[in-house]
Amino acid sequence: MMSRRRSLTLVLFAMPPPAQPVLKQDIGDILQQIMTITDQSLDEAQARKHALNCHRMKPALFNVLCEIKEKTVLSIRGAQEEEPPDPQLMRLDNMLLAEGVSGPEKGGGSAAAAAAAAASGGAGADNSAEHSDYRAKLSQIRQIYHTELEKYEQACNEFTTHVMNLLREQSRTRPISPKEIERMVSIIHRKFSSIQMQLKQSTCEAVMILRSRFLDARRKRRNFNKQATEILNEYFYSHLSNPYPSEEAKEELAKKCAITVAQVSNWFGNKRIRYKKNIGKFQEEANMYAARTAVNAANASSHGSQANSPSTPNSAGSGGSFNMSNSGDLFMSVQSLNGDSYQGAQVGANVQSQVDTLRHVISQTGGYSEGLTANQMYSPQGINANGGWQDAPTPSSVTSPTEGPGSVHSDTSN
DNA sequence: TATAATGATTTACC
DNA sequence: GGTAAATCATTATA
Numbered sequence: 226m227m228s229r230r231r232s233l234t235l236v237l238f239a240m241p242p243p244a245q246p247v248l249k250q251d252i253g254d255i256l257q258q259i260m261t262i263t264d265q266s267l268d269e270a271q272a273r274k275h276a277l278n279c280h281r282m283k284p285a286l287f288n289v290l291c292e293i294k295e296k297t298v299l300s301i302r303g304a305q306e307e308e309p310p311d312p313q314l315m316r317l318d319n320m321l322l323a324e325g326v327s328g329p330e331k332g333g334g335s336a337a338a339a340a341a342a343a344a345s346g347g348a349g350a351d352n353s354a355e356h357s358d359y360r361a362k363l364s365q366i367r368q369i370y371h372t373e374l375e376k377y378e379q380a381c382n383e384f385t386t387h388v389m390n391l392l393r394e395q396s397r398t399r400p401i402s403p404k405e406i407e408r409m410v411s412i413i414h415r416k417f418s419s420i421q422m423q424l425k426q427s428t429c430e431a432v433m434i435l436r437s438r439f440l441d442a443r444r445k446r447r448n449f450n451k452q453a454t455e456i457l458n459e460y461f462y463s464h465l466s467n468p469y470p471s472e473e474a475k476e477e478l479a480k481k482c483a484i485t486v487a488q489v490s491n492w493f494g495n496k497r498i499r500y501k502k503n504i505g506k507f508q509e510e511a512n513m514y515a516a517r518t519a520v521n522a523a524n525a526s527s528h529g530s531q532a533n534s535p536s537t538p539n540s541a542g543s544g545g546s547f548n549m550s551n552s553g554d555l556f557m558s559v560q561s562l563n564g565d566s567y568q569g570a571q572v573g574a575n576v577q578s579q580v581d582t583l584r585h586v587i588s589q590t591g592g593y594s595e596g597l598t599a600n601q602m603y604s605p606q607g608i609n610a611n612g613g614w615q616d617a618p619t620p621s622s623v624t625s626p627t628e629g630p631g632s633v634h635s636d637t638s639n
Numbered sequence: 640t641a642t643a644a645t646g647a648t649t650t651a652c653c
Numbered sequence: 654g655g656t657a658a659a660t661c662a663t664t665a666t667a
């Protein structure tokens with residue numbers, strides 16, 4: 226319900242500049258009467274209004290005042306009404322639409338979540354729970370946003386209707402044209418849309434916070450499962466002289482380990498640096514994987530053509546990306562089996578025969594041992610004096626170790 | 640609970 | 654753009 230003060234404000238707001246022409250006394254009287262209406266009781270005011278409406282000068286005065294208002298207030302303010310759409314509001318609207326808060330409900334949130342997940346390179350299987358959590362929270366935000374928006378719209382409509390009724394009522398006693406009512410309505414709408422903008426801004430902030438938390442959650446790492454680690458380690462140790470998987474190899478490893486290519490790259494990056502930093506610590510691990518690979522290779526070789534195990538993605542045959550000519554590392558690792566460090570029981574007595582078999586295969590495919598002593602060939606670290614695996618400090622996506630084995634192992638000081 | 644292990648990120652380099 | 658190296662942050666383990 227409109228208070229008396231607000232009513233007075235509206236009356237004053239819409240009051241035109243005093244008309245100068247004739248009948249100054251009459252006009253003054255009428256204005257005075259209008260002003261005093263607000264200080265009167267309702268009954269008195271109604272009586273006064275009635276008296277004013279019946280005043281002989283009323284129609285003429287009303288028209289004159291309307292005319293003057295048209296010429297002054299409306300013409301001045303009319304120019305301001307055609308405003309371009311607020312760019313900030315447009316940004317907010319676009320963002321809410323993109324994030325799935327406004328617009329059609331299905332898919333928006335999950336798309337954003339998927340994008341966030343993709344950006345962080347997370348594993349697919351682990352994402353679903355976080356995605357659903359993200360979607361649930363986004364849905365909450367969406368619900369609150371729409372509820373509030375509805376409330377604002379309802380309030381806006383109610384207020385507009387109320388003001389319009391009031392102005393229509395007042396138009397009987399003061400000059401208010403339909404155009405002016407329209408203008409007043411648009412002012413009200415602008416006020417409410419600025420409130421809506423605040424709502425949209427808050428909603429955007431909430432979505433941004435949610436999103437950043439989601440990304441933070443993605444940062445929470447989970448250890449790869451044992452099988453994935455074994456696959457990666459097998460590749461690493463069987464390519465110890467050049468542990469730089471090609472893009473294809475990375476993709477295949479990623480597929481086999483159910484992780485992303487980026488995670489494969491991360492893993493190899495970490496592995497290389499950590500291996501190099503503390504070779505001794507990894508020696509046992511290296512021997513174990515070398516032995517496993519050797520056994521697999523020997524078994525395969527004794528059974529026929531292919532010298533690779535199912536769990537060795539890089540081995541010749543299975544993946545197609547890595548053939549025996551790449552297996553200088555394997556040979557070196559096998560060599561290490563005969564060294565002092567290896568005590569593994571699983572290798573068994575046939576290690577030497579496997580070595581011989583492998584030596585044969587290797588000599589056929591690349592003449593790997595040519596020009597190198599056994600000592601030179603055995604380089605568990607596979608790292609040169611510069612601290613790198615290769616002469617080139619930072620190889621870029623090596624498809625296969627195409628350089629000669631001699632260059633790889635020219636320095637075995639480690 | 641301290642420490643080690645490990646996946647991810649950042650920065651600098653080539 | 655891929656990598657080394659340092660670092661961060663979380664998880665696993667003794």
